[in-house]
Amino acid sequence: MRQRLRQLLVLGIALSFLGIGVPAWSEDDPRSCNDLLSDDTPAYVVCTWMATPEEAADIARFWLDNDGQNMVDSGPQGTIRLDCTDPANTCAVDGDSGGDGEAHDPGDPDVEGAEDGGTPECQNGEQCYTDGSEVSAADKAAAKQSAAGQAATAAPAGTRLWIETELADDYRAGTLDEGVRKVAALAAAQPGVVGVRFTSQLGYNRTFGTAEEIDAFVAAAATALRQVVPGRKLSVHTLAPVLGCGANEACKSEIAKKYPLLDPDRVGAWLTKGYVDQLALDNALLGTEYATWKIDAAEAQRNQSIQIRGRAWDALAQVAVEDSTITSALTAEQATKALTDRVAAPLQEDAAETVTLWTRWQNAQGQVTRAYGEKWAASPAWDQLKKLGSVRARLATVYDPATPEVDLATDLKNLSEVFGQIYLHAA
Structure with a gap:
């Protein structure tokens, strides 16, 4: 269900200022879901089905029939796999994936020479981050x-x-x-x-x-x-x-x-x-x-x-x-x-x-x-x-x-x- 509030809200306000009524959308429209709105909903708010209940049922049947085979068939195509047992391929091993190989606690400095407590410093030495704590x-x-x-x-x-x-x-x-x-x-x-x-x-x-x-x-x-x-x-x-x-x-x-x-x-x-x-x-x-x-x-x-x-x-x-x-x-x-x-x-x-x-x-x-x-x-x-x-x-x-x-x-x-x-x- 989609409610087109963004555009219609302000339009309704503008027209209501001028005393101009907003044309009613036909209740016979098969895609209308206005009947689901509460009685006190403003007239300029309308509801439209992206898919009617009947269409939604057809969509569900398409994906669920035959034990969901259509869903299986829609999976990623051409997946690229890297065989690390092949000598021709190079795979990351422990110690080669970046970092210093050590576990760090939250708040630890992430740049050498940072202040105690983890405040990072710019690479050339000046402080490049503040949190307002310097205000006395x-x-x-x-x-x-x-x-x-x-x-x-x-x-x-x-x-x-x-x-x-x-x-x-x-x-x-x-x-x-x-x-x-x-x-x-x-x-x-x-x-x-x-x-x-x-x-x-x-x-x-x-x-x-x-x-x-x-x-x-x-x-x-x-x-x-x-x-x-x-x-x-x-x-x-x-x-x-x-x-x-x-x-x-x-x-x-x-x-x-x-x-x-x-x-x-x-x-x-x-x-x-x-x-x-x-x-x-x-x-x-x-x-x-x-x-x-x-x-x-x-x-x-x-x-x-x-x-x-x-x-x-x-x-x-x-x-x-x-x-x-x-x-x-x-x-x-x-x-x-x-x-x-x-x-x-x-x-x-x-x-x-x-x-x-x-x-x-x-x-x-x-x-x-x-x-x-x-x-x-x-x-x-x-x-x-x-x-x-x-x-x-x-x-x-x-x-x-x-x-x-x-x-x-x-x-x-x-x-x-x-x-x-x-x-x-x-x-």
Whole structure:
């Protein structure tokens, strides 16, 4: 039995947002097994037999008839056997199969000169593996008392947590090691942390002047973090405006000139070199940047999705899209359309594994924008977001524990009801 959940789930959500019913598949279809689904199964989930019960019986009879002779006959053909009694053949004997011929206990060094306890060393002497144990108890204690550390402790069980920080400034100031140590202390103090996003708006915020500087930063930061937070995923947030142009050559040429530090080929190289496990692409420009070429936000989103798949970025890393258009100022109808376009569409197009939605932020003038009402009052957008429980694991948000809406426990409880992943901002 096969349930085609992957494609139909998001499609059903998108259409249900718009109040469009999903056409019923015919119950007369001989391959339908919808009758096996429970009565409360959503209409967009269908069941189809890969082999009907009758076909399955025929298949079984084919393999079992005549004492299973067909199964015997289907065995490996042309098996190669090596006769070790033939002087012309050379077979491995004791002592010739590799190793030193000695039994070793778990944890024994596997490279001569390794530290006691089995920590391997690189062949040229420097340590090439760390497990986070070098983080001092004092650093861990300080990390737990920080705003991000307290938020990590207050987060409801089952919420996937990321540390969201900015190491570009540390890199430029020559203090990258110090910044990395702070991240390591947070990750070590909170074993539930699954990853670190170590930079945001990279190449768009003009922190660096050249693409070469950006590449050097990504390489240095990723290498340092791999050493101190082994096993955690690394994420970079940036933009790739050229992707929204699709096949429009005039658009691609002008956008490339306008954003010279956001070359998609360079972004892709971070993935192929293994620096990044998650690539977060901001959708901030979709609604405005392509009007000159009569490309609206929906078309730009489709163009970007096609380019992501065409470049196989989704095969090299987890791709996330990030959006800040879902606000409490939207009406119910506007919120429904925004969620369909900015959440359902990229998931349905299989261009993103997760969608990160900003739910609260403050501009330079101190004005606060929210997806929910003040002090967690209801809003049309928040009401719509609460309906997305079936894709909760694919939804993420960014939370700054230094500026809580009410308090850490209340804020994180409310956020975790909608989002399966939370990026905790660490200053």
